[in-house]
Amino acid sequence: MPEGFKQARWKEPLLNEISRPGRVGMLPPSDPEIAKEFPEPGSLVPARMRRASVELPELSELQVLRHFNRLSQMNFSVELGMYPLGSCTMKYNPKVSEMIASSDAMKQAHPLQPPETVQGLLSILYELERMLSEITGMSRFALCTAAGAQGEFAGVLMIRKYLMEHGGSERDEILVPDSAHGTNPASAAMAGFRVVKVPSDSSGQVRARAVQELVSEKTAGMMFTVPNTLGLFESEVLDVSKAVHAAGGLMYYDGANMNALLGKARPGDMGFDVVHLNLHKTFATPHGGGGPGAGPVGANDKLSPYLPVPLIADNGGKYSLDYDQERSIGQLKGFVGNSAVLLRAYAYIRLLGASGLADVSSLAVLAANYLWRRLDPNAFPVSHGEGLRRKHEAVVSVKGELPGGAMKVAKALLDRGVHSPTVYFPLIVSEALMIEPTESEPMELLDEYADAMNKIYMSLKDGTLGDPPVETSVGRVDEVKASRPLTLKVHW
């Protein structure tokens, strides 16, 4: 972490502020012969639907490039520095995956073209489907879901449909631990379930006893994140699964934190019936500033007939898209899925291989525990599970009633040219900082990050921290004013 970080500060105007009539950044082709045949192409649109003009900016190609390149310089990223945003698994995204995904054979493939004409890609997707099934201990995966939350939605819909077909349609409750990501309760509610909150105990884990008390003939299932958002392995997972199954419910595995378990343990062996994975986390596809991702969903024999379609089918070495699954919950996204993301994940798995994947989890867990132990426990105590090892991430509090607390620590880290941990999550921890360094960071950077946090705490405590950040492209942003008045666009 070099001293003297300064983020680019371009004060870049909005596009409409630099627009000037008479300029254009790109001209589409036009065939003179065809143009001769249709001298007034606009008149091919019925008059009452014809548009006089579109009010868009008028800029040269270089102006557009400068604008977006400057904006990019005001955006922190994994390739610029450490980005230990907890629960997001901001690991390095191999360049070779970008190269592979940028070939015409990938980019120019249309999802409706006959499967016989895309056998190369389909064979890769099929192989990926088998790999993900093996990694999680599931029977089959659907690759079509676009992100983790969509995978969750698919998973709870599968549970719902299974129960409806097996005399359980009155089961309308899904158990969700209080430490879960917000997407879990939101997905369950979208699928029409009532959410029953399962409290974590003082060690930050869900106890089978607590689950037993909550399950009933109304229980449809439970969504469970292992390791949980505190970075702790749920040591009673087997008994939790048993309790839910005994009550007639099904188990959903939120794979957001799978980076801790590759080759170590599989959700299928923990009693889970359905699983989603976030390929943009564990399998190193880029996060794109918020997306795209991919959230394939896998299931055991019991639930795989309900997987969303299309599935990739192998008919003796000939691959096709299978939409004809009688009991499927249906389709959740147009077409095949985020294929270009899936391709990148496939490349990542091939680069690591079986033992490499296990090494990924070993080193991710080692890094999280190491960084956590390098933090001053008097500054950053843990609220749950003091004596327990962490898995892929650690959650600490900021000690004392210090003004600003976790948010101030986060903003001060930005001034040192690194990204902050996730703040104020999970909700069961006050002044939470959730740190997930991943296996990508060299040990020396983990040291520097811990040192920086420890120093920042001392400054916060003795009141000399000031009002960070000041080295970023803008100072502290007024997020309250952003909603009042609300400005979601500008007019051209």
Place this chain on the structure above:
Amino acid sequence: MSGESSHHPLLPNLDAAIVAEMLSALGAKSVDELFSDIPQEVRLKRKLKVPDAATEYSVRRDIQERLSANRTPPGSLCFLGGGVWPHYVPAAVESIMSRQEFYTSYTPYQAEISQGMLQALFEYQSLMCDLLGMQACNSSLYDWASAAGEAVRMAARVTGRKRALIAGNVGPQRQRVIKTYAEPAGIELATVGFDTKSGKVDESDLRARMSDDVACLYFENPNYFGIIEDDADEVASTVHASGGLAIAGVDPISLSLIKGPGAYGADIAVGEGQPLGIPMNYGGPHLGVFAVKDMALARSMPGRLIGMTTTIHEPNDRAFAMVLQAREQHIRREAATSNVCTNQSLMAVGAASYLSLLGKEGMRRLGETVVSNSHYAAGRLSRVRGVRYPLFTGAFFKEFTVSYDEANAQAVFERLARSGVLGGYPLDGRFGLGDRCASFCVTEVHTRADIERLAAALQEAVDGA
């Protein structure tokens, strides 16, 4: 550690000395000890059955060799549409989307260090609002189909009604996805027929089906047959007369020449942003467009929104931040307007750069080229023996449908593909038009020679099928 390898480009700490140093600092004897809290019963005691590690070169070569079996442009010609369309991706858009600062970042939770992404998404929202004629656009959903599903759910939420109408000439992909999204919310779906002559929404059927328990009508413009719904004004009015919401699904490229959904009274606009500089990618990632006509609806919409604000301190510089987060799952949990978290931000940046490159003049010219090329191609295909055109009388933009006198559409489609022409996608049985109808999409990427090649290949395919 597996102990099977040392030195891996992705694993900087994969070295016995480093591991030993880290372990000793945290008081553990082995890496395995860090996993000792996982019960033995669930530990995987064997190696995963996936291939061994390969070098970057080997992986790249293997994948490239396999992908080279794909039949895609430039070797083949693509005249397929249906919600993903072949358009030219400007080099500058590719360059901008390849900026690692954009693509290796995540959701801009820390606004001060993420202004670039925030401003780019704000610009996307502004550009789309103008193109669509709407007041608020979110910063992306997954794709058109899931955006349509979210829109129908939102309409039910806002109106408190549990019935939704879907136009029968909506694309099959959207029809299927809307069904999956709507059903668990207890929304009952019904189909509004289309006029088999014009290909447009059957307005008398719509009037017959509208009532004060209908939450919305979802229709597309141009529709799946490529036909422009030029009575969209009346369609929206009919829906409004019973207090329902009109939801329009659009192809943004068509808005270069066609009025935006706001101009004909749509309350919610959704669409596929893929043609705005995003490759077809065999189905994704694409760009789900979602916009609403006023700020009241904005407060009920799904997805992330970026707002303009200032810094807290003097000189109160302009700045951007995520807004109305209380609608979202990370705050509102089970009461959120949607579960969406990861979206398609990078694609939204691509679309913003595409729209600013083409701009006012480029978009107009693009629309003119597209509509001219498609009409030229339709005229050319009408002269192919055994091909009947038009199937519908309504005006079209870039997609059109034909029927074959005798040939089976699926057989023609497959024969065309074998001759290197991807097109003539058979119309789904759900439209009730038999098995001899097919759809073609023509855009600015197609030259006159390409269209000739299509016509010749189609003649052969129809003759032989």
